[in-house]
Amino acid sequence: MQRATSGYGMRGSRGKGRIRPVVLSVFLGVSGVSAAFPQFALAQAYSFSNVVIEGNTRVDAATILSFAGIARGEAVSGGGLNAAYQRIVDSGLFEEVELIPQGGTLLIRVQEFPTINIINFEGNRRLKDEALAELVGSQSRRAYSPAQAEADAAAITAAYTQSGRVAATVTPRIIRRSDNRVDLVFDIAEGRVVEIERLAFVGNRSYSDRRLRQVLETKQAGLLRTLIQSDTFIAERVELDKQLLRDFYLSRGYIDMQVQDASAELARERDAFFVTFSIQEGQQFSFGDISAVSEIEGLDAAEFEALLRIRPGTTYSPAIVENNIARLENLALRKGLTFVRIDPRVTRDEQNRLLNIQFALVRGDRVxxxxxxxxxxxxxxxxxxxxxxxxxxxxxxxxxxxxxxxxxxxxxxxxxxxxxxxxxxxxxxxxxxxxxxxxQPTGSLSLGVSYGQTSGVGFNIGFTESNFLGRGQFVGVNVSTGSDSVNSSITFAEPAFLGRDLRFGFNAAYVETDNENADYDTRSISISPSIAFPVSESGRLELRYRLSEDRISSVDLGIEDPDDPLTNGSSQILRDEEAQGALITSSIGYTYTYDTRINGLNPKGGVLLRFGQDFAGIGGDVNYISTNLLALAETKVLNEEVTVRAIFEGGMVHMLGGDVSRVTNRYFANGKIRGFEPNGIGPRDLGATNEDALGGNMFAVARLEADFPLGLPEEYGINGGLFFDVGSIWSLDNTAGTGGPVDDGFHLRSSIGFSVFWATPIGPLRFNFAKALVQEDYDRDRVFDLTISTQF
Structure with missing residues (x-):
């Protein structure tokens, strides 16, 4: 205060040690002076012929003078000095600032912010130092800024919030070193992950909470919460969930559906969130009258209307409308008509809950x-x-x-x-x-140990990259071993071969197995290039070539005892096939696939048809035609809680040129009919000691399945299913001269069972509990089986 009455001194400090909002002492000093001597403080004027700057080492004196904005000989009031002081402080370069008038000299004394020596992170375990370093703007060998440090702390806190740790706190502090240097340390208290304890819905009548939870990207916390990240609360993900709910209802005809609110409440213990979606479903609409009209002179709408594929009475879906618009636009392009726009005009029939749609062909803007x-x-x-x-x-x-x-x-x-x-x-x-x-990352490296009832203990190493060298190509390498098997493969795929919608693929594989329930081994080495391309909206055709070498070995020869026919080991059929040695198979083939599930026109299900043939005999040692068929239809019922599915599979190998089939190209249908061991059904040589599984030239299987919730919390990812399988494997073409009866007839087998599906982070597991209903005496059944759940 005495300095203020005699010399009007101003001094400010940005604070030391912990970073906190700073209260500048100069303002308290100036306000006190103004209160005690108001006339003097307001009326006092200064004129400086000289400005002296002290304390600066990195910042040039001219720069500080430019911040002050005080010219030599210029009259400066007390308010002007205060403004000069504030401009220097606002530069963010100085920890302390003093303005001291000394007669005709103005002394500007500053203390620069220290230089950052190193930046450390303490207390972090979930986020590594490298990841945190990318978030902070403060840098070593640069001037320390309290404002920047606070912004860095906020950025780190936001990163923890994104990972579900909303209780995380980050406190920046400095440790002073010599030569005006400091170490900047971010003290981090990570806190616990705040999971979503409950996802609830208000206003839903047509679909249960369980069904709507399946739509959301956000999930409830479950048994494997330490491995699943989607059960943590992220505000941006909730916005995505709102859009997913709207899309779900809209695709099912609820055109007025609205998500009115999505609230997230934090538990009192701050360890869980409760998220509630408030929705208004509205009424479900179906398609009514469908027509086309042309507003372009000389363009007949009849040809376009004939292309429309919308059945009146079908539940409304925007995807169906978009699909038909694309069909009409493509016709216009084929006719050489540019700037033709298809305008769907919708008329609502509220009473009958119908949407009448007129597709208008109009002239679009020339853009x-x-x-x-x-x-x-x-x-x-x-x-x-x-x-x-x-x-x-x-x-x-x-x-x-x-x-x-x-x-x-x-x-x-x-x-x-x-x-x-x-x-x-x-x-x-x-x-x-x-x-x-x-x-985002597109590659993965997997190392694992597996166990199966069939293959025993095995090891697996695999590498996949779906965007190889940034070219959009897929590369996969996989090597897996079982107790008596080796399976390795290399796969490459180029999805845009020659710059077109043409997928080129190449696969090389080496498979060596010791077949369970059969006293022989097999080995197969193969390469197979292929190309695939679309032939319709839902159809795709694959053309392929395959070259392989197949060998059968280690056939059980039994004990040389002509007086005991039960010691003859394996079937003579297998002995003859082993005697042929390694055979080369060179074949060309095709597969046509029709899949309505890919276009999304029916959100409740769809149809899959797959038909393929391979023609062996393009060189090589084997001549045959192999034909395979798969037909699948599925739909969701009971408010989409239950999925019912019907599957039919069949195949036939027809040998040519007097050749006979071998176990390497016959069918065993393992896993096709549940309730039986691998190689547990099919033709057998009943005169052989071990009654080896021989496989068949034909197979046919029909399966009926239903998947449904078990009533457990859906966050566990556990559902149930029922199934009924029926089918058979039959037909051999080399039964003569075996020395014993061979049963290769058509005998139906059937089974019924219950499945438990468990969606785990390591893959979807399927536990099958089956009971064989119809079987042959020599069949080998299996009550329980564990497999990886697959989709067609």
Whole structure:
């Protein structure tokens, strides 16, 4: 205060030690002076012929003078000095600032913020130092800034919040060193993961809470909560869940559905969240009258209307409308008509809950795509993203096509986030398409130990990369061993061969097995290139070539005792096949697949048809035609709580040129009919001691399944199922001269059972409990089996 009355001194400090909001002592001093001597403080004026700056080492004196803004000889009031002081403080370069008038000299004394020596993180276990270092803006050998340190602490806290640790606290502090240096330390208290204890819904009548929880990206905490990250609360994920709920209802005809609110309440103990979605379903609508009309002179709508594939009375779905719009637009392009827009005009029939849709062919705006800009792809090549567009630079702009391109980019699985937006170009008829992506890891390395009732203890090592070298190519290498088997393969796939929608694949495999329930071994070495391409909206055709070498060995020869026929070991059929040695098979083949599940037109299910043939005899030692068929239909019933499924599979090997089949190309249908051991059914040589499984040239299997919840909390990922299997394996073409009766007739087998499905982080497991209903005396049944659940 005395300095203020005699010399009007001002001094401020940014604080030392722990970083906290700073109260500058100068303001208290100035306010006290102003209160005690108001006339003097307001009226006092200064004029300085000289400015002296002390304490600066890194910041140039001219820079400090420019912050102060005080010119020599200029009259400065007390308020002007205060403003000069504040400008120097606001520069963020100084820990302490003093302005001391000394007659005609103004002394500016500063203490610079220290230099950061090192940055350390303490208390962190879940997030590594390397990950945290990428979040902070403070840097070693740069001036320390309290504001930046606080911002860094907030960024670290946000990162922990994203991982579900909303109670995490981060406190920055400094440790002073010599030569005006400090160590910046972020003290981290991670806290516990705050999981979602309960996901609830209000206002849902048509679908249960259990069904709606399956739609959400967010999950409730379950048994494997330490491995599953989707059960932690993330606010951004809740916004995605709201959109997923809207899409779910809209695809089922609830066009007025709204998510009115999504609230998240933190438990009093701050260890769990309770998330509640408040929804309004509205009424379900179906398609009514469907028609097409042309508003373009000379364009007949009848041809376009004939292409519409919407049945009146079908539940409304936007995907069906989009699919038909695309069909009409493609017809217009084939006719050479550009800038034709399909405008679906919807009329609501509230009484009957119908939507009458008229597809209007109208002339669209003449707007072109000027260019497509792609950002954020540091690894993925531009061409991988560009080929997801059916539109290129210079083509007419089609908003619907741009939206579909965005969906195709997201479906690649290469990006954690992908947005596609259009903005005005260089002219009124030009549009620029901006693609902004955020890449994510696309490769995985797996090391594991497995156990199976069939294969025993085994080891597995595998590597997969779905975006090899950023080219969108798939590469996979896998080696697995069992107690008596080796299975290794190399797979490569190029999804856009020659720049077209043509998938090129190459597979090489080495398989060596010691067959259970059969006293012989097999070995197969094969390579198989293939190409696949679409032939319709839901159809795809694969063409392939396969070259393999197959060998049968270690056939049990039994004991040489002609007086005891029960010691003759394996069947003569297998001995003859072993005597042939290694045979080369060279074949070409095709598979046609029709899958309505991929287009999403029926969200409750779909149909899968798969038919393929292989023709061996293009060189090599073996001649045959192999035919295989798979038909599947599934749908959801009882408010989509239960999935019912019917599957039929069949196959036939027809040998040519007098050749006979071998166990390496016959069917065993292992796993096709549950309730039986591998190689447990099919043709047998009843005169052989061990009655080896011989396989059959034909098989047919029908399976009926139903999957349903067991009433357990859905976060456990455990569901149940019932199944009924019936089928057979039959037919051999080399039964003559075996020395004993061979049963290769058509004998139906059937089984019934119960399944438990468990969705685990290591894969979906399936526990089968089966009872064989119909079987032959020599069949070998199995009550329990554990497998990896697969989908067709």
């Amino acid at each position: 072109f795509v000027e260019r497509i800009d792609i950002e954020g792809n540091t690894t993925t090549l531009d061409q991988v993203v560009r080929r997801q567009f059916r539109t290129v630079e210079g083509d007419p702009f089609n908003p619907r096509e741009i939206r579909q391109s965005a969906e195709r980019i997201r479906a690649l699985g290469f990006f954690s986030n992908a947005s596609v937006e259009a903005e005005p170009g260089s002219g009124p008829d030009q549009v620029i398409v901006n693609v902004d992506v955020e890449e």
